[in-house]
Amino acid sequence: MSALDLVRPDLRDFGGYASARRTLAHGAIWLNANESPTASPVDASGGLHRYPEPQPAALRAALAALYGVPVEALMVTRGSDEGIDLLVRALCRAGIDGVAIATPCFGMYAVSARIQGAPLMDAPLRDADGAWTLDADAIDRAVEAGVRLVFLCSPGNPTGQAVPLATIASLAERLRGRAVLVVDEAYAEFSAAGSALSLLPAHPELVVLRTLSKAHALAGARIGALVGAPELVTLLRNLSAPYPIAAPSAALALAALAPAQRAATRTRCAAIVLARDRLATMLAVLPGVRFVYPSDANFLLVRFDDAQSAFDALLGAGVVVRDMRAMRGLGDALRITIGSADENAAVLAALGAPA
Numbered sequence: 001m002s003a004l005d006l007v008r009p010d011l012r013d014f015g016g017y018a019s020a021r022r023t024l025a026h027g028a029i030w031l032n033a034n035e036s037p038t039a040s041p042v043d044a045s046g047g048l049h050r051y052p053e054p055q056p057a058a059l060r061a062a063l064a065a066l067y068g069v070p071v072e073a074l075m076v077t078r079g080s081d082e083g084i085d086l087l088v089r090a091l092c093r094a095g096i097d098g099v100a101i102a103t104p105c106f107g108m109y110a111v112s113a114r115i116q117g118a119p120l121m122d123a124p125l126r127d128a129d130g131a132w133t134l135d136a137d138a139i140d141r142a143v144e145a146g147v148r149l150v151f152l153c154s155p156g157n158p159t160g161q162a163v164p165l166a167t168i169a170s171l172a173e174r175l176r177g178r179a180v181l182v183v184d185e186a187y188a189e190f191s192a193a194g195s196a197l198s199l200l201p202a203h204p205e206l207v208v209l210r211t212l213s214k215a216h217a218l219a220g221a222r223i224g225a226l227v228g229a230p231e232l233v234t235l236l237r238n239l240s241a242p243y244p245i246a247a248p249s250a251a252l253a254l255a256a257l258a259p260a261q262r263a264a265t266r267t268r269c270a271a272i273v274l275a276r277d278r279l280a281t282m283l284a285v286l287p288g289v290r291f292v293y294p295s296d297a298n299f300l301l302v303r304f305d306d307a308q309s310a311f312d313a314l315l316g317a318g319v320v321v322r323d324m325r326a327m328r329g330l331g332d333a334l335r336i337t338i339g340s341a342d343e344n345a346a347v348l349a350a351l352g353a354p355a
Contacts, residue, residue: 288304
């Protein structure tokens with residue numbers, strides 16, 4: 001079965017907007033896109049008066065090499081958010097085809113489902129002895145009830161814990177022919193759990209999302225990647241905006257994927273992992289800290305005896321953390337990103353660590 005068989009029937013042969021940069025015509029004088037003939041005086045590069053490539057070929061090839069996948073299986077996206085949105089729009093008919101999530105998880109899955117009018121079903125993670133585990137039976141029941149798209153976050157946000165590859169493979173097999181399984185790996189570079197990219201050859205209805213926002217320190221550039229079956233990638237490209245990737249962002253991303261920069265990224269990630277584990281150990285012994293979850297990401301999920309007081313103390317010290325208390329099952333929790341050494345010290349000081 002092809003992943004296209006799970007796409008909305010009305011979109012399976014949709015060709016999208018034929019932008020000026022998708023033309024097969026070639027020439028020296030480009031007068032087909034109503035662009036300015038001259039550059040703006042504020043444009044240091046001198047090329048921004050022209051529309052960019054919808055899918056920058058050099059960047060696409062570099063990302064495919066980074067993730068070890070065929071270039072035709074990869075689409076460059078505006079962060080992971082665009083991939084999430086395109087998948088929901090492509091697979092879910094409003095009011096008919098549902099989206100399944102496993103809370104607590106990244107909030108954009110539910111946002112995209114609501115915007116599309118797709119029914120949202122939750123198969124909450126189980127929290128036992130500090131470990132979050134997937135309820136595969138609940139996901140299976142959701143698919144039986146009409147879910148077409150299942151989102152997993154691994155490592156999880158905000159849980160910080162990775163889903164074992166064997167669990168992902170087993171779930172993908174259970175959902176074969178019934179739903180597309182999407183594994184959001186925004187924090188994969190901080191984890192030793194292994195990537196679901198390795199499962200793609202055996203599971204054509206599996207999609208993996210990656211991003212340069214976290215480990216590669218390019219959150220402001222908004223560059224991500226969606227990896228899946230080539231026929232699904234082609235269709236999603238047809239659904240995307242005519243020129244989704246800004247030329248300056250593409251240039252920055254390509255520079256960040258040069259060998260020396262990739263080595264720097266690995267060094268940076270290793271330092272963050274060390275700082276994460278050190279901060280977790282020091283937080284765990286502070287008064288008022290109930291529990292610090294083990295993390296495979298660049299943040300920690302922490303439960304407090306009085307989360308409001310902890311939040312206020314941090315804010316009073318100028319430290320802004322993520323308040324998770326509105327999320328199901330996390331009424332006493334805050335999420336703390338791993339910062340610089342000074343920033344991590346400020347967190348500890350605000351929460352009462354001895355000087």
